[in-house]
Amino acid sequence: MYRAKFSDHLILILGSLFLCMPVVVAFMTSTHTAADIHSNGLSLAWGDNFIATYEKVLTQKGGFTGDITGARMVMNSLILGIGFAVGKIVLSMMAAYAIVYFRFPMATLSFWVIFTTLLLPLEVRIMPSYQVMSDLGLLNTYTGLIVPLLASATGTFYFRQFFKSVPEELLEAARIDGAGPFKFFIDILVPISRTMIAAIFIIMFVYGWNQYLWPMMMTTDESFFTLMRGIKSILQVWVGSNIPDYNEAFALAVLAMLPPVAIVVIFQSWFIKGLTESDK
Amino acid sequence: MAAIDISSVGKIYTGGVRAVSDINLDIKDGEFIVLVGPSGCGKSTLLRMVAGLEAISEGTVKIGDRVVNEVEPADRDIAMVFQNYALYPHMTVRQNLEYGLKNRKTPRAEIDARVNEAARMLEITQYLDRKPRALSGGQRQRVAMGRAIVRKPAAFLFDEPLSNLDAKLRVSMRGEIKRLQRRLGTTSIYVTHDQLEAMTLADRLVVLSGGQIEQVGSPLDVYHTPASTFVASFIGSPAMNLMKAELQGDKLAIGPSLISLNGYAPTSGAVTVGLRAEDLRVVSGDEGMPFTVEYVEELGSQRLAHGVVGDQAVTIALSGEAEITDGMRITIDPSKLHFFDAETGKRLDARAPAKAVAAVAEPVG
Amino acid sequence: MAYTTLQPQAGGFLSRLGFGNKARKKPAAAEEMKRVQFTSPVLPYLFLFPQLAVIIIFFYWPSVQALSSSFYIEDPFGFGSTFVGLSNYTDVIFSSEYQSIALFTAVFTLLVTFLSLSIGLLLAVKADRIIRGASTYKTLLIAIYAIAAPVSGLIGMMIFDQHVGPFVKMMSFFGWHMQVGLNYYDTAFAMTVVAVWKQIPYNFIFFLSGLQNVPVSVREAAMIDCRSGLRRFWTVILPLLAPTAFFLLTINVTYALFDTFGIIDVMVKDKPANNPVTLVYKVYADGFRGNDIGGSSAQSVILMIVVFVLTIFQFRFIERRVHYN
Numbered sequence: 001m002y003r004a005k006f007s008d009h010l011i012l013i014l015g016s017l018f019l020c021m022p023v024v025v026a027f028m029t030s031t032h033t034a035a036d037i038h039s040n041g042l043s044l045a046w047g048d049n050f051i052a053t054y055e056k057v058l059t060q061k062g063g064f065t066g067d068i069t070g071a072r073m074v075m076n077s078l079i080l081g082i083g084f085a086v087g088k089i090v091l092s093m094m095a096a097y098a099i100v101y102f103r104f105p106m107a108t109l110s111f112w113v114i115f116t117t118l119l120l121p122l123e124v125r126i127m128p129s130y131q132v133m134s135d136l137g138l139l140n141t142y143t144g145l146i147v148p149l150l151a152s153a154t155g156t157f158y159f160r161q162f163f164k165s166v167p168e169e170l171l172e173a174a175r176i177d178g179a180g181p182f183k184f185f186i187d188i189l190v191p192i193s194r195t196m197i198a199a200i201f202i203i204m205f206v207y208g209w210n211q212y213l214w215p216m217m218m219t220t221d222e223s224f225f226t227l228m229r230g231i232k233s234i235l236q237v238w239v240g241s242n243i244p245d246y247n248e249a250f251a252l253a254v255l256a257m258l259p260p261v262a263i264v265v266i267f268q269s270w271f272i273k274g275l276t277e278s279d280k
Numbered sequence: 281m282a283a284i285d286i287s288s289v290g291k292i293y294t295g296g297v298r299a300v301s302d303i304n305l306d307i308k309d310g311e312f313i314v315l316v317g318p319s320g321c322g323k324s325t326l327l328r329m330v331a332g333l334e335a336i337s338e339g340t341v342k343i344g345d346r347v348v349n350e351v352e353p354a355d356r357d358i359a360m361v362f363q364n365y366a367l368y369p370h371m372t373v374r375q376n377l378e379y380g381l382k383n384r385k386t387p388r389a390e391i392d393a394r395v396n397e398a399a400r401m402l403e404i405t406q407y408l409d410r411k412p413r414a415l416s417g418g419q420r421q422r423v424a425m426g427r428a429i430v431r432k433p434a435a436f437l438f439d440e441p442l443s444n445l446d447a448k449l450r451v452s453m454r455g456e457i458k459r460l461q462r463r464l465g466t467t468s469i470y471v472t473h474d475q476l477e478a479m480t481l482a483d484r485l486v487v488l489s490g491g492q493i494e495q496v497g498s499p500l501d502v503y504h505t506p507a508s509t510f511v512a513s514f515i516g517s518p519a520m521n522l523m524k525a526e527l528q529g530d531k532l533a534i535g536p537s538l539i540s541l542n543g544y545a546p547t548s549g550a551v552t553v554g555l556r557a558e559d560l561r562v563v564s565g566d567e568g569m570p571f572t573v574e575y576v577e578e579l580g581s582q583r584l585a586h587g588v589v590g591d592q593a594v595t596i597a598l599s600g601e602a603e604i605t606d607g608m609r610i611t612i613d614p615s616k617l618h619f620f621d622a623e624t625g626k627r628l629d630a631r632a633p634a635k636a637v638a639a640v641a642e643p644v645g
Numbered sequence: 646m647a648y649t650t651l652q653p654q655a656g657g658f659l660s661r662l663g664f665g666n667k668a669r670k671k672p673a674a675a676e677e678m679k680r681v682q683f684t685s686p687v688l689p690y691l692f693l694f695p696q697l698a699v700i701i702i703f704f705y706w707p708s709v710q711a712l713s714s715s716f717y718i719e720d721p722f723g724f725g726s727t728f729v730g731l732s733n734y735t736d737v738i739f740s741s742e743y744q745s746i747a748l749f750t751a752v753f754t755l756l757v758t759f760l761s762l763s764i765g766l767l768l769a770v771k772a773d774r775i776i777r778g779a780s781t782y783k784t785l786l787i788a789i790y791a792i793a794a795p796v797s798g799l800i801g802m803m804i805f806d807q808h809v810g811p812f813v814k815m816m817s818f819f820g821w822h823m824q825v826g827l828n829y830y831d832t833a834f835a836m837t838v839v840a841v842w843k844q845i846p847y848n849f850i851f852f853l854s855g856l857q858n859v860p861v862s863v864r865e866a867a868m869i870d871c872r873s874g875l876r877r878f879w880t881v882i883l884p885l886l887a888p889t890a891f892f893l894l895t896i897n898v899t900y901a902l903f904d905t906f907g908i909i910d911v912m913v914k915d916k917p918a919n920n921p922v923t924l925v926y927k928v929y930a931d932g933f934r935g936n937d938i939g940g941s942s943a944q945s946v947i948l949m950i951v952v953f954v955l956t957i958f959q960f961r962f963i964e965r966r967v968h969y970n
Contacts, residue, residue, distance in 0.1 A: 008774060008775055009778075011767065011768070011771050012768065012775065015764070018842070019785065019788070019789055019845060022801070023800070025803075037809055041814065042804070042809055042811050091695050091696045094695060095692065095696035095697070101683055102682055102683050102684065102689035102692075103683070104690075106689075110697065113701075114696060114697070119952065119956055120704075120949055121899075121952065123903045123925050123929075124925070124928065124945045125704075126928065126929060127941050127942060127945065128714065132702070132703065132710070136702075147703065150699045150703075151700045152700075167366060169362040169363070169364055169366030172353075172362070173360070175333070175352070175353045176332075176354060176359065176360050177354065177383055177427075178383035181688055183383065188368055192370050209793070210794070212795045213906055213910075217933060228793055228795050228907075231799050232910070235914060246803070249799060249803075250803070260793065261788055261789065264787060268783065268787060
């Protein structure tokens with residue numbers, strides 16, 4: 001039996017402080033006024049400007065053209081996150097179904113065409129991707145924001161692995177029960193994938209919500225700005241201003257990290273145990 | 281209900297691997313057929329070809345009067361019970377039972393009637409609204425059977441349905457399957473690797489090995505006249521003793537002993553002789569074969585003594601109280617001997633004539 | 646595989662599904678196709694079509710374009726382009742600016758990988774031992790797991806802000822007057838700290854579950870065989886963690902190379918001139934801001950090769966381990 005030493009706790013406390021303090025500081029500081037922050041620095045104490053700051057960030061029109069509010073950015077981030085997650089699930093489930101449950105001549109080729117995409121991150125082909133979007137006239141559209149991000153096989157991969165772990169007898173029983181390919185997919189496969197779909201939805205939502213480089217390139221029209229894009233532009237406004245809007249920048253950061261942090265904390269046992277264990 | 285006619289059926293997988301060859305089997309309406317054999321003998325493949333889950337490479341399968349080679353599984357009018365039950369985990373028991381009927385557009389009233397009847401028959405009525413994961417193994421097994429019963433199919437196909445259950449439950453479910461099949465009178469094909477299950481369930485046994493039929497017959501036929509050493513060692517527990525021996529005229533030399541067959545000589549030269557453990561008797565004096573006991577298994581009603589005659593392993597079954605001593609001698613009624621070809625393992629002849637006089641075993645040298 | 650980091654939040658999931666470090670555990674049978682499949686002349690293509698269409702338009706087309714435009718110089722005003730062979734590549738490789746950025750990228754990658762792995766491991770080992778308060782520690786240590794890179798960049802910028810940043814104020818007591826955004830090394834320091842900060846929870850989660858997968862019986866056997874806790878850790882626990890560590894190594898390298906873009910972009914505030922940046926940032930800056938399509942494409946291709954080599958490296962390693970198992 002191991003007896004915990006004081007030093008163990010010390011290291012864990014220091015580690016927790018190192019990881020969490022910046023987030024706490026960001027939130028606390030966002031409740032102060034900009035002038036207050038400017039003269040007193042960042043703060044760990046609750047300020048009295050919470051409502052004012054967040055109201056301003058969410059409702060006041062800002063940006064260069066002055067027609068984007070924080071609420072709109074939250075909205076756009078949600079659209080990107082949800083749209084991406086839903087698109088990913090629909091496309092990849094269908095593709096994985098074809099690959100696992102059908103015998104057809106092009107199966108192997110299709111498999112490789114799809115899974116090669118795992119090799120190259122979007123970052124290294126960002127310029128030509130941008131050009132393709134601009135050729136297709138999809139700049140500053142939700143389609144342009146979401147669809148190109150779907151061009152990767154991660155979701156297909158998860159579903160393929162999951163489908164392969166589904167007992168074969170289920171398909172055999174369904175066939176004897178008179179279910180064809182569509183019926184089996186809708187009646188059996190989709191319902192038994194519910195947990196899997198939920199898990200992938202959460203992961204993909206956070207991934208979409210966190211997108212930065214792609215929205216930054218794709219959207220010049222401020223009404224399409226996401227929170228991440230907003231962070232970039234609030235910093236650009238700072239350059240040259242007397243007292244930067246520290247509180248607003250922090251408030252924006254807090255809004256941007258709220259869903260990811262909440263999801264991880266709520267689903268933490270699943271993240272710690274489930275993520276790395278082989279599926280049951 | 282229907283007869284099933286399997287003629288010249290074979291299965292060759294892509295890549296040329298042959299799993300089953302030249303199977304001929306006439307299954308009568310209402311008959312309970314058990315396919316038995318070790319794993320990899322092709323029994324499941326054969327069943328799955330009947331079900332339509334596996335394409336038939338050679339020959340034809342007829343269910344009733346219809347050749348079903350190209351018919352979809354759903355249209356073959358069969359029902360199947362799987363080893364892992366294959367219940368739909370997201371549906372309640374009732375939905376599991378209904379699913380196949382709904383897909384074939386059975387009227388609602390009819391569905392309800394059949395589901396309720398099957399549930400009553402299997403005593404799962406109180407579980408109808410539960411999901412499979414809330415059921416025990418035995419209950420799931422019943423639901424799987426129920427799913428087959430509600431279809432009112434021409435034939436039931438069972439693919440090792442009891443092997444996921446614990447030993448005790450297996451015995452009681454075995455009885456229940458037999459009872460249901462008798463009551464419904466539905467033609468059934470049942471696959472198992474458990475010879476005891478095969479013996480107790482079958483009207484006729486089909487013993488398979490290496491993708492071919494070794495023997496077809498009633499359980500007692502197969503037990504008493506095994507067609508080959510393979511069947512002899514597979515059916516019956518403990519397995520039949522198989523000993524190398526030599527026929528010299530009507531004298532059989534086993535190890536150090538010589539048994540007179542009183543004029544009966546199925547062949548001459550080297551031969552494999554089969555002796556059931558329960559046919560061997562202990563004799564006093566210096567008759568019979570010397571038997572050296574190595575260890576004893578107590579079964580309560582019986583004790584199995586494992587040992588050697590000469591240098592060949594032999595097991596004998598004794599009554600629970602029988603005494604076991606060093607330097608025992610054993611003998612057998614020659615009419616209970618089974619003769620197999622030493623090379624091919626095929627049965628040589630019917631058993632030695634009953635008129636053969638009790639063995640006079642003489643020690644050699 | 647290297648590409649797991651494309652979706653850092655999802656990375657763990659890949660391995661859960663048997664793709665990452667757990668691939669070896671899958672029995673061979675799991676790799677086989679289903680015994681029974683549907684056959685249909687149209688349906689599989691119907692199901693595949695949306696995914697394939699998206700991938701061909703938004704993956705293969707741009708990738709091929711990157712490759713082809715790396716051999717051309719494009720007129721900045723859009724009046725056609727000229728074939729220049731490999732000169733984009735030679736220009737890139739021999740430019741001293743590119744070389745110094747490549748050097749920084751290497752050092753940055755090395756530091757971020759080493760620091761975030763070792764801190765993650767240290768915390769995981771401690772958290773694994775503790776019983777009292779374990780779940781609180783775990784919650785705190787993984788809470789920031791999924792925070793986006795630019796958000797961490799923004800927070801980092803504030804902590805290291807010249808006027809209000811607490812860290813800067815603290816350091817000035819020791820005579821270090823940090824000028825993040827102006828001084829090359831100060832910026833590099835801040836970037837590294839932020840990049841390490843963001844990656845620790847990821848490594849923590851994987852190391853912790855790796856530790857928890859070490860069978861209790863093995864630990865107990867080691868307790869009986871070896872008195873020193875530290876020695877036990879080095880000789881028994883760490884070797885058992887090696888697969889996890891190796892998997893994380895490639896994940897962390899790809900993280901430092903690609904996923905830190907958001908941090909860097911926010912922290913250099915569009916003034917890359919006297920600030921350290923990584924290769925990915927340069928691809929973006931040259932192509933998007935500098936309008937040097939050819940040069941940027943050549944850099945893209947070079948990065949593709951780096952990713953490719955990393956992936957092969959990992960594939961081979963996994964293959965070898967499968968063999969040993």
